[in-house]
Amino acid sequence: MRALVFGVSPDDAAPGDASDERDDEHTQRLLRHLAKTPMALQDLADPEPLGPDWVVLRTRLTGICGSDAKQVFMDAGGDASDFAMTAFISFPQVLGHEVVGTVERVGPEARGVEPGQRVVLQCWLSCAPRGIAPCPPCAAGDYSQCWSFTDGRITPGIHVGNSSDGTGGFAELLPAHDSMAIPLPDEISDEVAVLADPFAVALHSITRAPPPDHGKVVVWGAGALGTSATAILRALYPTVEVAMVARTPAQQHVAQRMGAHVVIPSEQADETIVRTLAEFSGGVLRRPWQGLPIAHPGFVDRCYDTIGSPQTLELALRVMATRGVISVTGVHAAGRFEWSPWYFKEVSIVGSNAFGVEEVDGVRKHAIEHYLDFVRDGRIDISPMLTHTFRLDEWRDAFTTLARQDRTGAIKVAFDFR
Numbered sequence: 001m002r003a004l005v006f007g008v009s010p011d012d013a014a015p016g017d018a019s020d021e022r023d024d025e026h027t028q029r030l031l032r033h034l035a036k037t038p039m040a041l042q043d044l045a046d047p048e049p050l051g052p053d054w055v056v057l058r059t060r061l062t063g064i065c066g067s068d069a070k071q072v073f074m075d076a077g078g079d080a081s082d083f084a085m086t087a088f089i090s091f092p093q094v095l096g097h098e099v100v101g102t103v104e105r106v107g108p109e110a111r112g113v114e115p116g117q118r119v120v121l122q123c124w125l126s127c128a129p130r131g132i133a134p135c136p137p138c139a140a141g142d143y144s145q146c147w148s149f150t151d152g153r154i155t156p157g158i159h160v161g162n163s164s165d166g167t168g169g170f171a172e173l174l175p176a177h178d179s180m181a182i183p184l185p186d187e188i189s190d191e192v193a194v195l196a197d198p199f200a201v202a203l204h205s206i207t208r209a210p211p212p213d214h215g216k217v218v219v220w221g222a223g224a225l226g227t228s229a230t231a232i233l234r235a236l237y238p239t240v241e242v243a244m245v246a247r248t249p250a251q252q253h254v255a256q257r258m259g260a261h262v263v264i265p266s267e268q269a270d271e272t273i274v275r276t277l278a279e280f281s282g283g284v285l286r287r288p289w290q291g292l293p294i295a296h297p298g299f300v301d302r303c304y305d306t307i308g309s310p311q312t313l314e315l316a317l318r319v320m321a322t323r324g325v326i327s328v329t330g331v332h333a334a335g336r337f338e339w340s341p342w343y344f345k346e347v348s349i350v351g352s353n354a355f356g357v358e359e360v361d362g363v364r365k366h367a368i369e370h371y372l373d374f375v376r377d378g379r380i381d382i383s384p385m386l387t388h389t390f391r392l393d394e395w396r397d398a399f400t401t402l403a404r405q406d407r408t409g410a411i412k413v414a415f416d417f418r
Contacts (some may be wrong), residue, residue: 001046003171004395006039006071007092014351018400022407030403033074034396041393044094047175050154050165051131052109054177057119061194061389062169063098063414066223067331068161069402071095077309089162090155096169096415097123097160098197100190103181110178119181120193122368123159124356125166129177130154141364159354161328170392172417182368188375192383194414195224199240199382200367201329202228202304205352206236207359209325211302214239220316221266221306222246222255224412225329227385229304234259235379236360243280245273245312250409254384270315277319294341295319302327310335313349317341327352389416 011108015035019028047056069227070076071213072095078085099121103113113119124143127134130152137145150156157163160174167174184193202225211217211233217240219229226244233242244260246252246268255263262280271292278285283295292315301324308330314337316326342349355367363370374380388408390398392415401408 001044001172002392003042003044003094003167004039004392005042005044005092005291006037006095008038008040008042011040015396023404024406026266027403028404030073030075031400034072034399034403037072037074039072041395047109047167047173047225049105049110050129050175052107053111053176054107054129054175055103055110055113055181056077056105057099057101057121057174057176057181059099059101059169059172059174059406059415059417061190061414061416061418062096062119062223062251063194063195063197063412064096064398064402065098066225068095069399070331072399073403076331076333078335081223085158088149088156088158090157090164092164093162094167094171094174095161096171096172097121098194098414099123099169099174100184101169101174104173107178112178113183115182118184119192120184120196120368121160121169121176122180122182123161123197124180125154125157125159125163127147128153128179129166141366143356144354152213162167169262170395170415172392176368182366182372185372185376188372188397190418192375193372193388195228195382195386195412196368196371198224198412199228199232199371199380200355201225201352202306203232203358203360203367203370204355205229205327205329206232206303208352209302209327209350211237211240211256213237215301216240216299216321217242218277218300218316218319219244219260220303220305220312221330222248222251223306225306226304227251227254227258227411228382229306229379230255230258230260231382239279243277248406248409250387250405251411255364257264257384258382270311274318277315281319281321283319289337292318296345297322298324298345300324304329306330308332310337314338317347320345320347323348329354385411386414387411388413390414391416
């Protein structure tokens, strides 16, 4: 099979820096890194089921996750030299965990899936795929908190794409445990199904820290996670008002389509963003001796931060309500920020790690299954955020499109194998 492998020598014919004078400094850095990223398109042996209860999927569509892009661009937004999550992964890797595929082969003990069936991937390499009795988090459906990510019958890896055994969807074929293959209804297209993973991540962050009735909420970032979060908030919490901080014109347009009440360009000055969010929520701004103003009382009840940078955390803390909650799904390098509003307002900053079994409207099921229900019921339509698709051999074009999203309008980019 053809696969895009990370952790190998780049192609001999890899192009150089493809930036031009229209690219800002950030984009130029991403394109310089892309030119030398340790990834290449290779011919690999077709994968076998990794156990008797595993299957092999033929890839149809694979979305490029923000974590995939950060790895390929070798850019976490700052100094990420001490990154603890490297304790749970193995190389080389075939990235790609946002997968829609067709069941190609079925192991003798696999249940619930059949050859030829179209499925969406549930990506966790937790206890069941590893052949281990469920740990307490897995028994509770908290697969992202599994205790066994380095144990069992496969190499270390949290999810498909960051284990050298659990190869991902940047390839024509990939192995999956039978519990990881969720059957797709005929009426849901591949293009809609491939958005299930980012929806599930956003849903988990909201079920962990739901907004109060008639509350004020900020969604920071308008990529796939932020777009999904806004759609979920508008569908599940119709009395809540949502402000969205979005970077590009394309993101701002989709944010409005998803129902955001206020859309704020992230390129505005920090003080302008703070003032706009205070006005949106009714917060009263106070001026310190120096630096940015702080809203007290503030009335932003929840912030769903899909960026997770020092800047976004600092600005959110400035406008939060007393004992408000900031839920962080973004993966960003650490850095200094002014955090005295954190203790002063008694704000809770909670991490939100992907997804598992979630409770929505009193029903507990896997977050991806909730997504399929929402789509069939017409409650959610996040399809406008799939903006670009590429063949696998066009992978440099795909990542260049992401690097230049301010010019290309890219939100979610996917590889199309059909």
